[in-house]
Amino acid sequence: MKNKNRQIKTVAFSILGTVLDQRGRGERRWSKWRPTISMCQQDDLLIDRMELLFQPEFQALANQISEDIIRISPETEIQHHHLNFQDPWDFEDVYNALFDFSQQYHFKRDQEDYLIHITTGTHVAQICLYLLTETHYLPGKLIQTSPLLTHTQSKRQTSKDSSKNGLGSYQIIDLDLSKYDQIASRFHHEHTEGTTYLKSGIKTLNKQFNSMIEQLEKVSIRSQEAILLTGPTGAGKSQLAKRIYQLKKQRGQFYGDFIVVNCATLRGDNAMSALFGHIKGSYTGATSHRCGLLKSADGGLLFLDEIGELGLDEQAMLLRAIEEKTFLPFGSDKESSSNFQLIAGTNKNFHQLVKQGLFREDLLARINLWTYQLPSLKERIEDLEPNIYFELESYSQKTGSLLRFNKQAKEKYIQFASSAEALWSANFRDLNASIIRMGTLSDNGRISLEVVEDEIKRLLHNWYDNNTSKKHSDHDINLDDLLGQEVTSQLDKYEKIILNGVIEVCQEASSMADAGRKLFKHSRLLKKSQNDSHRVKQILERYNLSFEKLQK
Numbered sequence: 001m002k003n004k005n006r007q008i009k010t011v012a013f014s015i016l017g018t019v020l021d022q023r024g025r026g027e028r029r030w031s032k033w034r035p036t037i038s039m040c041q042q043d044d045l046l047i048d049r050m051e052l053l054f055q056p057e058f059q060a061l062a063n064q065i066s067e068d069i070i071r072i073s074p075e076t077e078i079q080h081h082h083l084n085f086q087d088p089w090d091f092e093d094v095y096n097a098l099f100d101f102s103q104q105y106h107f108k109r110d111q112e113d114y115l116i117h118i119t120t121g122t123h124v125a126q127i128c129l130y131l132l133t134e135t136h137y138l139p140g141k142l143i144q145t146s147p148l149l150t151h152t153q154s155k156r157q158t159s160k161d162s163s164k165n166g167l168g169s170y171q172i173i174d175l176d177l178s179k180y181d182q183i184a185s186r187f188h189h190e191h192t193e194g195t196t197y198l199k200s201g202i203k204t205l206n207k208q209f210n211s212m213i214e215q216l217e218k219v220s221i222r223s224q225e226a227i228l229l230t231g232p233t234g235a236g237k238s239q240l241a242k243r244i245y246q247l248k249k250q251r252g253q254f255y256g257d258f259i260v261v262n263c264a265t266l267r268g269d270n271a272m273s274a275l276f277g278h279i280k281g282s283y284t285g286a287t288s289h290r291c292g293l294l295k296s297a298d299g300g301l302l303f304l305d306e307i308g309e310l311g312l313d314e315q316a317m318l319l320r321a322i323e324e325k326t327f328l329p330f331g332s333d334k335e336s337s338s339n340f341q342l343i344a345g346t347n348k349n350f351h352q353l354v355k356q357g358l359f360r361e362d363l364l365a366r367i368n369l370w371t372y373q374l375p376s377l378k379e380r381i382e383d384l385e386p387n388i389y390f391e392l393e394s395y396s397q398k399t400g401s402l403l404r405f406n407k408q409a410k411e412k413y414i415q416f417a418s419s420a421e422a423l424w425s426a427n428f429r430d431l432n433a434s435i436i437r438m439g440t441l442s443d444n445g446r447i448s449l450e451v452v453e454d455e456i457k458r459l460l461h462n463w464y465d466n467n468t469s470k471k472h473s474d475h476d477i478n479l480d481d482l483l484g485q486e487v488t489s490q491l492d493k494y495e496k497i498i499l500n501g502v503i504e505v506c507q508e509a510s511s512m513a514d515a516g517r518k519l520f521k522h523s524r525l526l527k528k529s530q531n532d533s534h535r536v537k538q539i540l541e542r543y544n545l546s547f548e549k550l551q552k
Contacts, residue, residue: 009048009112012039015083015129016054016062018118025064033147034064035119038168040073045170047115049077053101056082064380089269095128102137104199109274114140114171132448134175142173172533202390205272206380211374219370220244221251226342226367228321231374234427237345240374241303244343248301256300256340259293263309271314278319278330294321294328295317297340307344307351307367312360319363377424379519387428391435396445403439409452416456419518420501434459464497479503480551484541502539503550512536512547 014036021036023029038045050069054062059080066078085097107114116133118126143519147168198213198220219227229237238260244259266274277292293387294302304310310318321327322342344367353359378383396403405413416422417431424430437446438455479488479496480501491499496504502519509515516532540546 003337007111010046010115011049011051012047012051012115012117013051013129013138013140014039014117015121015125016058016065016529018054018058018061019429020120021065021129022061029068033168034068035145035168036063036117037068037072038145039115039117039143039170040069040076040253041167047073047076048112049079051079051081051105053081053083053098055085055088059131070480071399078537079187089124091124093120093130094478095131098125098128098132098136107139109139109323110447114138117138117143117145119145138479142175143170144173145170149507198247201385202383202385204380205382206375209375209383216240216370217247218371221253223370224253224341225369226344227369228367229343229345230371231347231365232376232427233347235376236428237374238303238305241301241343241345245301245303248341254300254341256298257296258301258303259297259340260303260305261293262305264303264306266310267312271311272317272330275334276317276327276329277332280455290329292336292529294338294340295336298338299342300340302340303343305345306347308348308350308359312358315360315363319360319366322366333391371522377427381418384431385414388417388432388435389416391432392439395435395439396430399439401434402445403442403447405447405452406449408449409447411445412449413452413455416452417488418522420505421498421503422461425463430459430462460494460497482545487543499543502536503545506536506540506547515547 017035021034023032023034036050036052039045039049050066052062052066060082066080069076069078081101083097083101089091101489114325116129116138118129121129121467129138130142133140133142184454199218204210206212216227229240231237241260245254248254261275263349265272270464272278273290273292275293277290277295280289299402304318321338325339329336330333333520340395349369350364352365354361372425377387392403393407425431434455436450437458439445441451441454442448488496505518506512508517509518516534516536520535521530536547540550
């Protein structure tokens with residue numbers, strides 16, 4: 001039975017069906033299924049008010065439908081609304097008419113529930129109703145009627161009451177997809193797959209990094225705007241840009257290629273030519289036409305790594321190419337076009353470059369819509385172990401032979417790799433190179449303790465002797481000042497390296513406890529009492545040093 005004791009009224013909007021609702025004027029029309037009538041025949045659905053939409057020339061049919069609704073559902077109030085469009089198959093015409101209606105209608109959302117009928121009218125009209133409902137210009141749920149009868153409804157047709165014939169069925173569709181368990185589960189699964197894909201399948205543990213990737217997955221799928229990836233060299237900017245491209249291409253958002261440009265290699269005429277192309281004879285050596293990398297990225301993704309190295313002229317042309325999708329090839333007076341998405345990468349401070357006049361402020365504003373800072377390997381050291389396994393798997397796939405650590409070797413390598421003395425100055429590139437070296441030197445695909453110990457020596461040599469020799473020779477002088485030459489001369493090189501690292505952390509720390517947290521980030525969690533200050537004090541006292549002395 002229909003419930004008449006309700007405070008919230010149900011209001012239905014229906015476009016008059018000039019074919020389906022038109023079934024003649026005699027009693028036989030009741031044996032035919034008519035969508036608009038059908039809504040008012042359902043025992044479990046009371047339509048308090050029917051808002052009937054139609055073109056003025058169908059007024060007579062609207063009057064007949066209204067009379068029939070009153071006959072079967074006297075509780076239903078009926079309102080007529082004229083739609084002013086010429087061609088029911090003209091999308092722009094129909095949409096504008098329905099949009100105007102939605103803007104003029106006075107909705108009472110606190111007092112009424114709204115149903116938008118999508119069975120009658122042209123396919124164009126049904127699409128327009130869907131779009132207006134999905135965007136909440138029509139703030140309701142869709143209702144779809146159907147002539148297909150359920151078993152129960154088939155029995156009803158045997159009734160002598162002719163008004164029950166052609167009853168049909170209905171389905172209410174809520175466009176809030178999160179309310180549908182299977183769809184919500186599918187969305188969550190797709191989102192999880194996307195974030196996992198961007199992380200190359202690595203089960204990362206760093207909360208800040210995981211949160212960043214989760215948001216970046218949404219931005220990648222939903223936006224075509226520029227993305228700026230910042231962070232130190234080797235943090236994975238190029239790899240992440242490539243994964244974004246592959247993820248979007250899987251979703252059908254790209255038909256073009258992934259084009260990578262290292263802007264640090266572009267200088268002078270070569271920069272203009274490489275990016276924007278040139279015409280024959282535009283400069284000395286331009287013996288033929290060149291389309292340029294922006295053109296090559298048409299329909300795809302352009303990754304400009306080290307974008308801060310671009311000259312100001314190239315920056316100005318790039319800004320126009322991003323905003324207008326057009327540019328002038330070098331030496332040409334005819335514009336070229338390219339519809340690409342930009343991802344820019346840098347390890348520099350853009351705001352400092354702008355202050356120095358080396359980077360255009362307007363270009364920075366244009367590429368700074370979505371900015372993501374990739375942390376260094378040291379900043380997400382808890383992700384070191386899963387990344388080691390990723391590199392082992394990558395090496396195995398590349399060489400076709402399984403690569404694994406033996407137990408002692410694994411413990412030794414992870415202990416060293418997680419310690420303060422492991423700089424990882426080139427971040428994941430250092431890790432990749434380290435695994436490749438150990439894999440190459442290992443017999444039968446098993447990395448031994450001896451191989452690990454040799455690799456640790458090699459890494460320490462690379463980090464401290466080659467890349468930062470001047471820095472650490474200065475620290476040696478400081479050790480002489482702090483400890484005295486006699487004491488310093490008795491220290492092993494290994495001990496000097498460790499002590500240099502401790503001193504550097506103490507000098508940068510705000511307190512002894514802060515220094516302890518940085519030096520013992522992981523081992524401190526295994527202790528019952530986390531007295532970080534005491535551990536730092538013990539190390540310094542071994543060399544007759546104090547935290548206060550180092551701060552001065």
